[in-house]
Amino acid sequence: MTHITSNGAPDPARPVTVIGAGISGLACARALRASGTPVRVLDRGRRVGGRMATRTVGGRPVDIGAAYLTAPDDDGFADIVGGWTERGLAREWTDTFAVATASGVSGTTTGPMRYAAPAGLRSLVADLAAGLEVVSDRVVSAVAPGSVDGASVADVVLAMPAPQARRLLPDDSPFAPVLDARAFEPVIAVVLCWDERRWAADLHGAFVDGDPDVSFIADDGDRRGDGAAVLVVHTTAERARRHLAAPDGAIAPAVAATRRILGIDRDPDAVFAHRWTFARPADNGDEPYLWHDGIGVCGDAWGGPTAVRTAWSSGDALGRAIGAGAATPGR
Known part of the structure; x- marks a missing residue:
């Protein structure tokens, strides 16, 4: 004690x-x-x-871990997020994400407001x-x-x-x-950078279901508010398990899946991968x-x-x- x-x-x-x-x-x-x-x-x-x-990455902050915050009104965390927002440290991002499968975007889903941070x-x-x-x-x-x-x-x-x-x-x-x-489940976060945006302007982010390689895609330029042509892709746990020893091995499958799902016409100009061996609990x-x-x-x-x-x-x-x-x- x-x-x-x-x-x-x-x-x-x-x-x-x-x-x-x-x-x-x-x-x-x-x-x-x-x-x-x-x-x-x-x-x-x-x-x-x-x-x-x-x-x-490329002179700007990129979130490679958690993708966003939520702050329900009945949660004490809402006061913390509210203070960050008032001081400009956090910002309202979006309440709407795309829903996608391995073959492409199929619709959208609306949920709580997600908050992001201009400086990461x-x-x-x-x-x-x-x-x-x-x-x-x-x-x-x-x-x-x-x-x-x-x-x-x-x-x-x-x-x-x-x-x-x-x-x-x-x-x-x-x-x-x-x-x-x-x-806990692993994730490899793969950062993809282009010279210009090559996906829908209202993407925000996408929950991906049924793809063997990708589970979530975040539009980091939209999230950060600077419009940069940067996506952050979270792999599936199974794809991550295959590459924990050498996370760069997850880059090619993540790029291929992201291009297919979002209809992007060419490979990114720069890529970066980060391994999270214990990314998220499988249950709570x-x-x-x-x-x-x-x-x-x-x-x-x-x-x-x-x-x-x-x-x-x-x-x-x-x-x-x-x-x-x-x-x-x-x-």
Whole structure:
């Protein structure tokens, strides 16, 4: 549990350690800080963001991880997104996507408003990190109650995909059966760049059903608002599994499928592929987080359908519970 000094206050020398600087970990850290609980965030990457990743391609940001945000009115995440929108960090993108099969676009579907970020979704995670102690390039190898890599700590939060969290815990961890059962699917994101747009102006994005290679296509120029002729294609999990060792192998099938589905008349001028071994949970638990003996697990596999808002809500709920001394053992 969080170490308390003799006067009843949290000990700043022993902050809660959050491992993972994606949106769930930073939501947890912000909730802890709001409660007056000292917190430190460790991340193995050079920059915050996790799977809300943005890569600079051709001098502009391209989202290669999560494709968008949604923020239902009855969700606490709506206030966060509203603040980002008011400050120009996020923007309303679209509520309509194309629906496609392997043979082409067949119609459209309307759903909730999707939000994007002019500077890329990673910029929103960076905004959450402002004012927090974040240690980058910090690889963690082992976590046990009260210990990170053998060093004594207070509570520990693992804000990461379940398979990665499982690797850090001992074999006898009570979380082991739960984490082992939480499967994740891979995706390879393929960025395709042309000299000019060669697809319908109102594409926005497309859900693709029944194609062996492609599951989603995002018009990144439309998403970003600058009109750039850039598409980001998410492969199917099966196609990704074939190329995890060498993700560039997914480029040719993704290009062929995208050209066929959207009727594009030639290959792109530039391409880039990024591997996500643990892109999204195959199923989700009903509980908003896991907690036992001073260790918590949070992320998009807990408490709702796979979405950015689920990751934020999971981390926020766990941070609030720890800060209030109300994290429930066994959850």
